[in-house]
Amino acid sequence: MYILGISCYYHDASAALLKDGVIVAAAEEERFTRKKHDVSFPINSIDYCLKSQNININDIDYIGFYEKPFLKFERVLHQHLEGFPRSYRTFLSKLPSWFNEKLRVVKTIRKKLKYRKDVLFIQHHLAHAASAFLVSPFKEAAIVTVDGVGEWSTTTYGLGKENNIHLKREIKFPHSIGLLYSTITAYLGFSVNNSEYKVMGLAPYGDMNRKTNPYYQKLLSVIDIKSDGSYRFDMGYFTYHYINKMPSKKLCYLLGGPITQRGAEMTQRHKDIAAALQLVTEDILIKILNYVHKETNSENIALAGGVALNSVFNGKILSSTPFKKIWIQPNASDGGTSLGVASYIYNTILDKKRNYVMKDAYLGPSFSNEEIQKFLNQNKITYSVFKNDKELIDKTAKLIYDNNVVGWFQGRLEWGPRALGARSILANPTNPRAKEILNEKVKHREKFRPFAPVVCDDDALKYFDCDKPIPEPTDFMLMVYPIFAKWHKKIPSVTHVDGSGRLQTIRKPQNPLYYNLIKKFGKLSGIPILINTSFNIRGEPIVCTPQDAYKCMMGTGIDYLVIGKFLIKREDNPKDSWDSEKYAND
Amino acid sequence: MEKKSFLEGVKGGQKKYGESLAAIVNSILLSLAYFLGVGLTFIFAKLSKKHFLDLKLDRSRESYWEELNLDKERIENYYKQF
Numbered sequence: 001m002y003i004l005g006i007s008c009y010y011h012d013a014s015a016a017l018l019k020d021g022v023i024v025a026a027a028e029e030e031r032f033t034r035k036k037h038d039v040s041f042p043i044n045s046i047d048y049c050l051k052s053q054n055i056n057i058n059d060i061d062y063i064g065f066y067e068k069p070f071l072k073f074e075r076v077l078h079q080h081l082e083g084f085p086r087s088y089r090t091f092l093s094k095l096p097s098w099f100n101e102k103l104r105v106v107k108t109i110r111k112k113l114k115y116r117k118d119v120l121f122i123q124h125h126l127a128h129a130a131s132a133f134l135v136s137p138f139k140e141a142a143i144v145t146v147d148g149v150g151e152w153s154t155t156t157y158g159l160g161k162e163n164n165i166h167l168k169r170e171i172k173f174p175h176s177i178g179l180l181y182s183t184i185t186a187y188l189g190f191s192v193n194n195s196e197y198k199v200m201g202l203a204p205y206g207d208m209n210r211k212t213n214p215y216y217q218k219l220l221s222v223i224d225i226k227s228d229g230s231y232r233f234d235m236g237y238f239t240y241h242y243i244n245k246m247p248s249k250k251l252c253y254l255l256g257g258p259i260t261q262r263g264a265e266m267t268q269r270h271k272d273i274a275a276a277l278q279l280v281t282e283d284i285l286i287k288i289l290n291y292v293h294k295e296t297n298s299e300n301i302a303l304a305g306g307v308a309l310n311s312v313f314n315g316k317i318l319s320s321t322p323f324k325k326i327w328i329q330p331n332a333s334d335g336g337t338s339l340g341v342a343s344y345i346y347n348t349i350l351d352k353k354r355n356y357v358m359k360d361a362y363l364g365p366s367f368s369n370e371e372i373q374k375f376l377n378q379n380k381i382t383y384s385v386f387k388n389d390k391e392l393i394d395k396t397a398k399l400i401y402d403n404n405v406v407g408w409f410q411g412r413l414e415w416g417p418r419a420l421g422a423r424s425i426l427a428n429p430t431n432p433r434a435k436e437i438l439n440e441k442v443k444h445r446e447k448f449r450p451f452a453p454v455v456c457d458d459d460a461l462k463y464f465d466c467d468k469p470i471p472e473p474t475d476f477m478l479m480v481y482p483i484f485a486k487w488h489k490k491i492p493s494v495t496h497v498d499g500s501g502r503l504q505t506i507r508k509p510q511n512p513l514y515y516n517l518i519k520k521f522g523k524l525s526g527i528p529i530l531i532n533t534s535f536n537i538r539g540e541p542i543v544c545t546p547q548d549a550y551k552c553m554m555g556t557g558i559d560y561l562v563i564g565k566f567l568i569k570r571e572d573n574p575k576d577s578w579d580s581e582k583y584a585n586d
Numbered sequence: 587m588e589k590k591s592f593l594e595g596v597k598g599g600q601k602k603y604g605e606s607l608a609a610i611v612n613s614i615l616l617s618l619a620y621f622l623g624v625g626l627t628f629i630f631a632k633l634s635k636k637h638f639l640d641l642k643l644d645r646s647r648e649s650y651w652e653e654l655n656l657d658k659e660r661i662e663n664y665y666k667q668f
Contacts, residue, residue, distance in 0.1 A: 068666070068667050068668055069667050070666075070667045070668035071667075071668050074668070077624075078638035078639055079638075079639065080620075080624050081624055081627055081628055081631065081638040082637065082638040082639040082641070084624050084625060084628040085621075085625070087624075088617075088620055091616065091620050091624070092613055092616050092617070092620070095616055095619075096612060096616075103667075105667070106667075118665070119665070120661075120664040120665060121664060121665070121666065121667050122664060123656060125656075126656055153654065156654060156656075158654075158656070164657070164658055165656075165657075165658075166655070166656070166657050167654050167655075167656040167657075168653075168654060168655060169651040169652060169653060169654050170651070170652055170654040171650060171651065171652070172640065172652060173639070174639055174641065175650070224643050224644075224645055224650075226647070226648065226649050226650060228648075228649050228651065230649045230650035230651045231650060232643050232644075232650050233643075234643055235641045241639060241641075345664075348658055349658070349661055349664060
């Protein structure tokens, strides 16, 4: 039995395919269209899912959609009614898309896919909950979902047991932690639904002390937080419920200045505001989790929704709440809901036993050595061939040890926003200039943003002060932990200003080639850790195909590309006229 | 070649003209819907003191959690988009 899950029209459109309850393929549309956070109907992702199994649309038994469009439209109408006449402009700009596509999901599916069987719809937060719990290792777990907004819910909690999920309570729009985070993101001059993680990275540069941060109390004053974690905002400080612009004049006045211009230098004031936001977010979430633990009496917690990508908070959950185990799916935000709806149909609606636990995030397209070589030959690209995996690992580890920046393109593309060793850029973390080099040569990103370390699971506890045993979400780069002080100077490029690191742990069965490469690098350098950053430039999605990877390398300062069993040196090939800096606009 | 590019230009211009016309008509129709539909509903709602979003802070309340009770339903309900 095949079930296809679809999410689209808000942000991060995606598709996921289940075969007899096992996720066999999943990908986000942006990877194919090369438009970051592409919202359009995920026709390319669906095409990939079907081709990966050599099936066609007639083989699909059910299609699931990740939300109830009419319920969401009801909320949108309520926003316009409540915001009259200030909502006029938004009404004119947003309504056509509702009539043209968002309310015509079934018609679009029938037309674009020529699909004639059943299409099922589940609520947005249920899709989030299912995307976490049903692929988790837990038979029973408390579930918390927190994002911007679904139909009406912005925060929910409940309990998952075997095949079933019961979402018990909710916080409704317009009160939303996700939208609070987005509002301050916009206030600081970053793009909404994209750059929230940058604000999280900026926070440690600010005053993280609740008593001395001047903005902490100010932000708290606009929120009424109850002891059970439930909350409401003073909506006079926000405008997102009736127009697109997020912070209100009142909020600007409270924070002591106008909305920051995009690209402006971050001052101490900006950093303190980011810190205050992170502190307030953590306050609310810790209270929610403590309350949910009391309500559900479960030792396990499954988290989902965009806020579950806040890896700084995630790293504090087990030490700050009574929960003993945590699970977060690598694609915890809206992109992951296609997987959630497909799993919910199979496990819950059709009542089939759960037979899948997500062990890794490698669910996207892969390219055989033959396909890669064909591409290289057709484009007259100069390359050499590794004799075997040992030579590949030895040579690549040496290149990284010699401070080269290496593009790493191996196996299936990752599911979710993080590069986890399939489409990664790797560098030497012991080099104090690595951060500078990566920023100058490739990433062109804000100076304050740290790079992430990857370490084998059996070495992690030597360098990082992780929870024990190391939680599985660490494999998906979803947990930030302190780096032991004695290593700060030895791996400066991956040590954030507060001494933390957003590490990825890799277990050998997940990706033996990647695991062995890190081990080999450890033998050369004495420290088995690599810098792992996503294989893209700022503003672009992670590369998907050999062509994307080659183009990215030639337009940037990546020194070598290790793609399948082939090694490409940038200097051996004519420099492309494509200039990555031109596109580094986000 | 010149003729081809000329025709392509005409075609592009026609498309742009059509799109602009559609945008104007849409704006007029949507404005009517907004001021007649949304506006009138807003006025009646104001008169009857109905609110469409729960914006009020109530510091005396013990909790802001609201009952959701989302559980497995009959399969027919999942065909509905509401």
